[in-house]
Structure formats: structure tokens, C-alpha cells
Amino acid sequence: xxxxxxxxxxxxxxxxxxxxxxxxxxxxxxxxxxxxxxxxxxxxxxxxxxxxxxxxxxxxxxxxxxxxxxxxxxxxxxxxxxxxxxxxxxxxxxxxxxxxxxxxxxxxxxxxxxxxxxxxxxxxxxxxxxxxxxxxxxxxxxxxxxxxxxxxxxxxxxxxxxxxxxxxxxxxxxxxxxxxxxxxxxxxxxxxxxxxx
Amino acid sequence: xxxxxxxxxxxxxxxxxxxxxxxxxxxxxxxxxxxxxxxxxxxxxxxxxxxxxxxxxxxxxxxxxxxxxxxxxxxxxxxxxxxxxxxxxxxxxxxxxxxxxxxxxxxxxxxxxxxxxxxxxxxxxxxxxxxxxxxxxxxxxxxxxxxxxxxxxxxxxxxxxxxxxxxxxxxxxxxxxxxxxxxxxxxxxxxxxxxxx
Amino acid sequence: xxxxxxxxxxxxxxxxxxxxxxxxxxxxxxxxxxxxxxxxxxxxxxxxxxxxxxxxxxxxxxxxxxxxxxxxxxxxxxxxxxxxxxxxxxxxxxxxxxxxxxxxxxxxxxxxxxxxxxxxxxxxxxxxxxxxxxxxxxxxxxxxxxxxxxxxxxxxxxxxxxxxxxxxxxxxxxxxxxxxxxxxxxxxxxxxxxxxx
Numbered sequence: 001x002x003x004x005x006x007x008x009x010x011x012x013x014x015x016x017x018x019x020x021x022x023x024x025x026x027x028x029x030x031x032x033x034x035x036x037x038x039x040x041x042x043x044x045x046x047x048x049x050x051x052x053x054x055x056x057x058x059x060x061x062x063x064x065x066x067x068x069x070x071x072x073x074x075x076x077x078x079x080x081x082x083x084x085x086x087x088x089x090x091x092x093x094x095x096x097x098x099x100x101x102x103x104x105x106x107x108x109x110x111x112x113x114x115x116x117x118x119x120x121x122x123x124x125x126x127x128x129x130x131x132x133x134x135x136x137x138x139x140x141x142x143x144x145x146x147x148x149x150x151x152x153x154x155x156x157x158x159x160x161x162x163x164x165x166x167x168x169x170x171x172x173x174x175x176x177x178x179x180x181x182x183x184x185x186x187x188x189x190x191x192x193x194x195x196x197x
Numbered sequence: 198x199x200x201x202x203x204x205x206x207x208x209x210x211x212x213x214x215x216x217x218x219x220x221x222x223x224x225x226x227x228x229x230x231x232x233x234x235x236x237x238x239x240x241x242x243x244x245x246x247x248x249x250x251x252x253x254x255x256x257x258x259x260x261x262x263x264x265x266x267x268x269x270x271x272x273x274x275x276x277x278x279x280x281x282x283x284x285x286x287x288x289x290x291x292x293x294x295x296x297x298x299x300x301x302x303x304x305x306x307x308x309x310x311x312x313x314x315x316x317x318x319x320x321x322x323x324x325x326x327x328x329x330x331x332x333x334x335x336x337x338x339x340x341x342x343x344x345x346x347x348x349x350x351x352x353x354x355x356x357x358x359x360x361x362x363x364x365x366x367x368x369x370x371x372x373x374x375x376x377x378x379x380x381x382x383x384x385x386x387x388x389x390x391x392x393x394x
Numbered sequence: 395x396x397x398x399x400x401x402x403x404x405x406x407x408x409x410x411x412x413x414x415x416x417x418x419x420x421x422x423x424x425x426x427x428x429x430x431x432x433x434x435x436x437x438x439x440x441x442x443x444x445x446x447x448x449x450x451x452x453x454x455x456x457x458x459x460x461x462x463x464x465x466x467x468x469x470x471x472x473x474x475x476x477x478x479x480x481x482x483x484x485x486x487x488x489x490x491x492x493x494x495x496x497x498x499x500x501x502x503x504x505x506x507x508x509x510x511x512x513x514x515x516x517x518x519x520x521x522x523x524x525x526x527x528x529x530x531x532x533x534x535x536x537x538x539x540x541x542x543x544x545x546x547x548x549x550x551x552x553x554x555x556x557x558x559x560x561x562x563x564x565x566x567x568x569x570x571x572x573x574x575x576x577x578x579x580x581x582x583x584x585x586x587x588x589x590x591x
Contacts, residue, residue, distance in 0.1 A: 100315060100342050101375045108313075116502075118494060119316075119513075120520045120531030126317045127324075127521075134367035134391045137317030138375070145494050157393075170528035178495045178532070194528045196551075297512060297539050298572045305510075316513075323514045324521075331564035331588045334514030335572070354590075 026062040026182040028054060029083035029092035029149075031069065031076070033106050034156065037096075038070040046095035049158035053165055059185040065089055071097050076109035084113070084149035090181035091172065092149055093165070096156035098141040106153050107140045114144030114151060118175075121152060121168050128167035129160060143168070148180050170194045223259040223379040225251060226280035226289035226346075228266065228273070230303050231353065234293075235267040243292035246355035250362055256382040262286055268294050273306035281310070281346035287378035288369065289346055290362070293353030295338040303350055304337045311341030311348060315372075318349060318365050325364035326357060340365075345377045367391045420456040420576040422448060423477035423486035423543075425463065425470070427500050428550065431490075432464040440489035443552035447559055448487075453579040459483055465491050470503035478507070478543035484575035485566065486543055487559070490550035492535040500547055501534045508538030508545060512569075515546060515562050522561035523554060537562070542574050564588045 032038075032047035051064050065087045069075045076097070083089045097106030111117060121143030129136030141153035141164070150172065154161050173184040173193040186193045229235075229244035248261050262284045266272045273294070280286045294303030308314060318340030326333030338350035338361070347369065351358050370381040370390040383390045426432075426441035445458050459481045463469045470491070477483045491500030505511060515537030523530030535547035535558070544566065548555050567578040567587040580587045 099375060100313060100347075100372050102377075104313075116494060116498075116534065118532065118534055119516060120524075120533060122316060123320055123517055123520060124524065124531045126320060130317075130321065133393060135371050135393060137321045137365055137368050138315060138372050139317060140313065140315055150494075168531055171531050174529050175494050175532050178493060180496075196527060196529060296572060297510060297544070297569050299574075301510075319513060320517055323517060327514075327518065330590060332568050332590060334518045334562055334565050335512060335569050336514060337510065337512055 024088075024182070026060055026184060027065055027087055027089045028062050029065040029067075029087060029089035030054075031067050031079050031083065031092060031094045033069060033071055033076055033094055033097040035070045035103060038068045044068045045158050046154070046156050046161055049161050050093050050095060050154065050165070053162060057169060057186050057191045059187045060182070062184075071103040071105060073105045073109045073112075076106060077113050080110065080113045080146070080151060084146045084151070089149055090176045090179075090184075092151045093154050094151070095154050095161060098139045098153050098155055100138055100140070104140070107142045110142055110144060110151055110153055114146050117142055117144040118150075124167045125154075125164040128163050129155075132160075132163060145179055150175050150179065150181075166191065221285075221379070223257055223381060224262055224284055224286045225259050226262040226264070226284060226286035227251075228264050228276050228280065228289060228291045230266060230268055230273055230291055230294040232267045232300060235265045241265045242355050243351070243353050243358055246358050247290050247292060247351065247362070250359060254366060254383050254388045256384045257379070259381075268300040268302060270302045270306045270309075273303060274310050277307065277310045277343070277348060281343045281348070286346055287373050287376075287381075289348045291348070291350050292358060295336045295350050295352055297335055297337070301337070304339045307339055307341060307348055307350055311343050314339055314341040315347075321364045322351075322361040325360050326352075329357075329360060342376055347372050347376065347378075363388065418482075418576070420454055420578060421459055421481055421483045422456050423459040423461075423481060423483035424448075425461050425473050425477065425486060425488045427463060427465055427470055427488055427491040429464045429497060432462045438462045439552050440548070440550050440555055443555050444487050444489060444548065444559070447556060451563060451580050451585045453581045454576070456578075465497040465499060467499045467503045467506075470500060471507050474504065474507045474540070474545060478540045478545070483543055484570045484573075484578070486545045487548055488545070489548050489555060492533050492547050492549055494532055494534070498534070501536045504536055504538060504545055504547055508540050511536055511538040518561045519548075519558040522557050523549075526554075526557060539573055544569050544573065544575075560585065 030047050030050045032044045036042040037044040065083055069079050083092045097104045122141050126136050143152040154164050174195045227244050227247045229241045233239040234241040262280055266276050280289045291303055294301045319338050323333050340349040351361050371392045424441050424444045426438045430436040431438040459477055463473050477486045491498045516535050520530050537546040548558050568589045
């Protein structure tokens with residue numbers, strides 16, 4: 001069989017500690033950004049809501065990388081860099097820190113670590129929220145690409161998280177294809193991914 | 198009564214020239230940006246339209262800080278800084294200078310003085326105008342935060358000013374709450390402010 | 395007649411090789427950005443689709459400046475500069491290179507050569523595409539002004555090009571008026587330009 005699927009066999013026969021071992025489980029990062037949740041004052045409900053949604057929507061098995069940090073720009077940037085570069089997440093979602101308050105710095109931290117921004121994500125998420133509340137325009141959330149990782153900012157309220165992620169999720173698996181990540185399949189009864197033919 | 202409402206009494210008993218005198222009247226800046234209005238060739242109709250709208254919509258009494266200046270980036274930046282930092286306006290609306298013409302530099306001046314931008318304002322205002330005229334996409338208006346001041350660019354035509362401000366005004370009192378400004382109440386028969394509960 | 399329409403007569407009587415010779419034919423640049431089309435692997439269908447649409451929609455005669463280049467940021471910037479500054483195009487449309495893939499750098503190159511960005515174009519084009527495909531949010535296309543030239547990024551698929559250009563074209567002739575370009579008239583049966591009165 002050697003040489004028939006050379007890359008595949010090469011990867012499978014790599015030692016367990018090799019970076020070439022494949023097929024790897026897809027990894028998704030969930031970065032909760034909240035002074036109060038990181039201090040243990042609040043429960044990290046937004047992050048748990050994200051993981052629950054991803055488990056409901058994705059048919060492809062994945063491992064989640066989960067972290068709760070305060071609204072500090074340097075810590076947010078370090079968290080995003082670690083999840084993208086070291087953990088190898090194909091997708092990182094953040095929750096919280098997207099408003100106009102002085103402590104809200106998630107979009108600035110995200111922009112600082114991204115190679116490319118995707119303005120359509122913020123536009124579509126705000127348009128979706130705007131159907132529910134006029135204060136949707138106060139959310140400054142963005143999305144962007146760092147290497148092979150798509151980073152998407154989500155709001156901090158669990159109900160708003162679903163409304164926002166629902167608005168953009170159908171485009172996420174194809175986006176991850178385009179940046180060289182793993183192929184993600186959705187549970188079509190829950191949400192349908194779209195890939196242009 | 199001393200000590201019952203200590204902060205309130207302290208503020209009220211401050212001398213008239215003290216910066217601590219409270220309750221202060223809310224201040225709103227209206228910055229007309231127009232070469233022709235500042236030269237006296239045109240009447241400053243856009244600025245007057247803004248003040249009339251704010252008087253119609255706000256139940257909270259406020260003082261307006263009003264200025265007419267030419268389309269010069271340095272003068273616009275200085276005007277915005279003065280209204281935010283010296284006059285202490287919680288809200289500054291600008292009119293004019295948002296198009297693609299060489300003299301239109303209001304968005305650049307606004308971005309230069311803001312700590313944070315709020316892309317949802319421009320998106321919502323353009324979407325509202327787009328229901329009336331396809332040239333709404335030519336308006337480059339933005340909004341942002343400088344310290345405790347929300348700055349919102351509006352177009353220069355009085356009819357467009359109403360359409361635009363109407364699209365974002367319900368979110369403005371809550372935004373001002375979040376950045377530490379005075380609580381603004383609206384006349385609910387005219388327009389309804391929204392505050393998430 | 396001398397002195398009655400001095401500028402007009404001056405221009406008409408200028409020698410044939412003078413830069414003042416008028417009336418000049420409007421010039422429109424079409425810049426195809428595609429590694430595969432520039433290598434001859436694909437036909438440059440997107441660029442041809444643009445020229446066909448412009449011929450269908452514009453009543454004003456125009457000359458097209460046509461180029462096919464790879465997804466290299468420096469080459470895109472040079473192509474845009476040449477079409478704007480040397481060829482004197484009033485409008486340049488680009489096709490391709492607007493997605494999230496590592497080779498997609500058209501928006502970055504466009505932003506680098508523009509004096510002003512017009513965020514309403516990208517918003518309106520993505521909103522139009524979003525009615526057809528949820529992956530419209532992956533398009534990072536922008537528009538901006540360089541001197542007297544309006545530059546508009548379009549996607550790479552011919553069907554998407556029509557959907558996108560249709561969404562913004564009614565505002566393009568007035569935009570070109572505002573930046574000092576030639577007056578463009580459309581074929582009203584095909585598409586209607588809008589100029590505020």
C-alpha cells in the first residue's frame with residue numbers, strides 16, 4: 001500500500017509526538033472576556049452558551065480550548081495568539097468586551113492580532129441583532145483571520161450570542177476551508193453550512 | 198439632612214464657580230461643518246435642524262453648544278476636542294462634510310479624535326438613507342467615543358439629518374449611560390430610547 | 395467668439411498632443427486580479443463580464459483600460475495607480491482577490507492607494523449578495539477615492555459581479571460628478587443613475 005496514499009500513510013505512521021500525526025481532531029477556542037467572570041463573581045455563562053451551540057450545530061467532532069480572562073487588551077491578545085498559533089484552533093470565538101464602555105477592548109485586541117479583517121461578519125451580526133434591539137448598533141464586534149484561524153467576536157449575553165452566531169455560522173465552514181483548516185460538517189437539522197459549488 | 202445624600206448635598210453646596218456643582222445641565226454639541234455656512238453664504242440650516250430635533254425628542258433639559266466651521270480638518274478636530282474635553286458635552290453631532298468630495302473630511306477628523314469607533318452607527322444610518330436614495334452609499338459618516346463623549350456624524354441636508362438621527366437615536370441614551378454621562382430621557386410620544394434590562 | 399467660452403475654446407484649440415484637449419472620452423479601468431487568469435490557465439471571464447455590463451448600462455461612450463494581473467499586492471497597487479494617475483480613468487473596477495484566502499489581497503492594495511474609503515459600497519454589495527448566498531459575508535471588498543478616480547472592488551464570479559455592481563451603480567455617476575470627473579449617463583431602460591436635485 002506504500003505510495004498509494006503516500007501523504008496519508010506518512011501522516012498515520014508518524015510517531016505519536018510528531019506534529020505530522022493525522023487526522024487531528026478539529027480544535028475550537030472559546031475565549032470568555034469578562035472582568036467579573038474571570039474574578040469568579042459571575043459564572044461564565046456566555047462561554048458555556050458558545051460551547052453548547054457548537055456541540056448542537058457541528059456534526060464533526062471537535063475539542064474545545066476554553067479560557068476566561070479579564071477585559072485587558074494584552075491578555076486578550078495573548079489568549080488569541082495562543083489559541084491560534086500554539087493550540088492550532090481553526091476557529092476562535094470570543095464573548096464580551098465589544099461595547100462602548102471604557103473597559104471594552106475586545107475588537108481592538110482582535111484587530112491587533114489579525115492579518116485580515118472580515119467586515120461582513122460584524123455587519124451581518126449587528127443587522128441580525130438590530131431586528132431585536134436598537135442598541136445592537138453599540139456592538140463593535142469584528143472578525144478576522146490570523147494564519148489558519150478564523151476569529152469571531154460575539155457579544156456577552158447568551159441570547160444575543162445565539163442570534164449573532166446563527167447569522168454568520170453558515171459561512172464559517174467554507175471560510176475555514178479557504179484558509180486551510182479542517183472540513184467542518186454541520187447537523188443540517190440544526191443549521192446548514194453553505195459551500196459555493 | 199447632611200450625610201443622608203452626601204454626594205448630592207456636597208455637590209449642591211459647592212460654590213457657583215466650582216467644577217463640582219451638580220446637578221449639571223446635560224450639554225450637547227452641534228458642530229456645523231460647511232465652507233459656505235461658515236463664510237455666511239448659506240444659513241446654517243443643518244445645525245438648526247439638529248437642535249430642533251433634539252428639543253423635540255429629549256425630555257431631559259440640556260444646553261446646546263453650537264458652532265459653525267469650515268471643512269478644514271484641523272478646525273474640525275479642534276472643535277470636537279473643545280466640545281468633548283472643555284465644554285463636557287455628553288453628545289456631539291456634526292453636520293456635513295461626509296461625502297466623497299475633496300473638501301469632505303469630517304469622518305477623518307472624527308476618527309482622529311476618537312478612542313473607539315462604533316461602526317454600527319454608520320451602517321444603520323446608511324441603511325436608513327438607502328431606503329430613500331441610492332446615493333446614501335456615498336456618505337462616509339462614522340461615530341465614536343472620545344472620553345465621556347459620543348460623537349456622531351450626520352449628513353448636511355436637513356431631511357437626511359432626521360432620517361439618519363432617527364435610525365440611531367434610540368440607542369444613544371444607553372450609550373451615554375455606558376460611558377458615564379448623564380441620564381437622558383426622551384419624549385416617548387416622539388421617539389423611544391431603549392435600555393436593555 | 396473668443397472670450398465668450400474661454401475655457402472651452404482654449405481646450406478645443408489646444409494641439410492634439412496637449413493634455414488640455416477636450417472633450418476627452420471617459421476612461422474606465424477594469425483590473426482583473428487572478429493568479430490563474432494572469433497565467434493563462436483561466437479565461438479572464440470576470441473582466442469581460444464587467445466590460446459587457448458597463449457597455450450595457452452606460453449611454454456615455456467610454457474607452458476601457460483593461461489589464462489582467464496576479465494576486466500580488468505590489469502589482470495591484472501599481473495597476474491601480476497607473477489607471478488612476480496616468481490613464482486618467484474616472485472609474486476603476488477590480489475583480490477577484492477579495493476573499494479570506496492567503497492570496498486574497500485586493501482590499502489591502504486598494505486601501506493603500508486611496509485617499510478616502512467609502513464603506514457604504516462594501517456594505518451595500520455584501521447586503522445584496524447576502525440575499526443569494528450566506529457566504530457573502532466572506533467578501534472583504536471595499537471602494538475608495540484616489541484623486542479623481544473612484545475605485546470599486548468586485549468579486550471574481552461573473553454572476554456575483556452583476557449582483558454587486560447593480561447594487562451600487564446608481565450612485566456611481568453622481569460620485570464621479572463630486573470628484574470632478576466626466577458626466578456619465580446611463581441607459582435608463584437598463585439601470586437608472588440617481589443625482590440628488
